[in-house]
Amino acid sequence: MSEPRRPAVRLAEDxxxxxxxxxxxxxxxxxxxxxxxxxxxxxxxxxxxxxxxxDLPAAPARRSAVGERLFGTSGSGWERLRLQEEGLSRWRWADREAGIVDMPIEEAMRLLVEEAEGR
Structure with a gap:
């Protein structure tokens, strides 16, 4: 009764x-x-x-009419920025004939806030 079903097949290790x-x-x-x-x-x-x-030719000292440097805190770009910041912090005539005055930006913002609050 306990005969193997397939006697030719047997297990083997790999x-x-x-x-x-x-x-x-x-x-x-x-x-x-x-x-x-x-x-x-x-x-x-x-x-x-x-x-x-x-040998490649040397790079030109100036590539454009703009004399700005990429890095650093000196040069014409930084000087221009400093002058613009000074212009925003002082009173001056923008157009004297038309009666237009440039005012410090802090003062202009304060006046706008007061105006908006209705003072």
Whole structure:
């Protein structure tokens, strides 16, 4: 009664020979090294496009009519900003004939607030 259903089929442990495992590992390492080498060749070749093959001329000292510097706190741009800030903090005639006066911005904001509050 307890006869096996398929007597030719039996369980066996999975076993990968060491030679096959080491061969697969060696293949992966060599293939990876070839990919890295190929990427390096492509990368170094693409850099050649950006390298100067001759001496480049010196950059002009001034590129435009505007004499501003990108960094720092000196130069004509900063001087102009300082003068504009001074202009916003003092009284002066904008148009004497029309009776238009520039006033300090703080004073103008205070007057606007008072006007809005109905004082």
């Amino acid at each position: 076993h990968v020979p060491a030679r096959v495992a080491y061969g697969a590992l060696a293949f992966v390492v060599v293939f990876g090294a070839l990919l890295v080498f190929w990427a390096w060749i492509l990368y170094s070749g693409s850099l050649r496009e950006f390298r100067a093959e001759r």
